[in-house]
Amino acid sequence: MSFTDIDKSQTVKYSNSLKFSLLSILLGLSVWLLYVRYGKGPVLPDELKAGVANEILVAVYDMKHRIPENLPNHIRYLSMKWKDADSRLDTADLKEKLSKSGDLLLTIEIWPVKHKNPLDELLEGEYDAKIKLLARFVAGRNDVMLRFLPEMEVPVQLLPWQYQSPDKYINAFNYFAALLKKSAPGVKMVWSPAGYPGDSEFWPGPDHVDLISITVGGKSEKSSKAFPLDTGLTSTVLKSKIHRMRFMDKAILILAEGIKINPPEIAPMLKEVKNQADSFKNTIYSAEHFDKGSKQVISRKKLAIGVYDPRKILLKEPSVSTEHLFTDWGEIQRGDFSRNFHEVIKRRHDVIVTMEPWRDTTNVEDPFALQNTIKGKYDREIIKLYHIISNSGQQVYLRWAHEMEIPIHRYSWQSQSPVDYINSFRYFMKFKQEASQILSVWGPAGDRGSVDWYPGDDVVDYISIAIYGLPDKNITDEDKQESFGTVFQRKSYRMRFINKPFFITEFGVKGKEAYKKKWLEGAAETIRGHKEIFGICYFNLFDNPKVWGDIKAPDWSITKDTFIKFCRSVEQNDK
Structure with missing residues (x-):
């Protein structure tokens, strides 16, 4: 064998040995990581970082001047990541970093390495020792602001505490705050949503919240596809995010992440x-126009049952007391609405009137329907409408520009500013005479962030939400539809800041008749158990095919037999 052959042989042996060693190391590391994540083996240490944070405080919004505006100039940052309830913590380092005086923004995150739910663990007391230790180090201080599990409301799964039920998050926040403040009452708890639509669902209440923070440019918001992304730090973005906090009387810290900040531009924004x-301090932002304290019990005496039934299949049923009409500027101008309305009155039925402010006799949509309404462009039509529906001898439920909160463009009043919508609602309803039999109905779909469009208690008599069994238009399997009760629970919870009765002016289910009967029986059970529902109106027709594209439009129509059976069931406790 030549020296060359020997060298080659040794090289091969060395290479094989190296490969074996690397494989052994990787295998050992994999076993260790699995042991850490799912077993009771060694745990990763907690992370503690001081200095410049990923999220920087750029401004303070506080109309009551409770927080100094120059706070961003001298704030310090500290972030902690708890890896597990029993993970190691360098207490000396933590104590040293917390001992420095001066305003401190402390962010607490929980990242369990053992694949557990951090909210469940927290509520089970697993983190009590860490909370008490933290409280001991900050006891006696009143310059510590503590953000706890931020951006919880964004519907993504970047953070372990996201995509959780609002109740669970709220309970966890209040549990943490109560335990911490037993020993450190001076610490200011910061509720820290991104400021994303639906954030108010996670509001823990005023008792344990001292401040609010919102984040512009956060990773969670950039990852979500639920709503159009507002990029950059602009006055429009700030208006939207701060508007969502109008029900909470707290100072707001404005944070920015991954955005180049030009300080002189912030003040004008x-x-x-x-x-x-x-x-709009006396209307949109007046605390007098939304419920803040204990809610008065609302309970119906008799349920109003209505139908939207253009084919007139169910109108003569004895249980029907109300009919639903949709109209627009063109119908009012041509006289079509007057004829349709008086037909209903002849049947001695009450009327739900949904005003869709988008088309006149030219049949051209007005892309600025809300703004033009406020400017008075449609005053003549509004006056004519009120003249028709006033003093009819029947109750009229007047609904303006429904489903406004859905971020689509089915209607020209969707994907608009909440402030413009609210002002248009208030303008439209001001034509109502006090002595008339007209009740004002605010009609969101009940989707995420719908309360951002709430016009105020002084101009709303009823809340209307839409309840259809179809959570996704691509679903063709009828069994995958949601129950009436599931949808009502989710959507009614979103109205937690509002103390008004419900009139469900649209609901329906698609599928075989047997399935519809079963679904409606469940609906009747929910309605019987919720006395805050004053009225219901079944949508007895198919939806507009143009909206569904290549997918067949759902047909919500039911037979007389199905409707009669539903009415008997739902009226059991109201007679």
């Missing part, structure tokens, strides 16, 4: 936000 708040 905040001025625009404050100008908006000042302009």
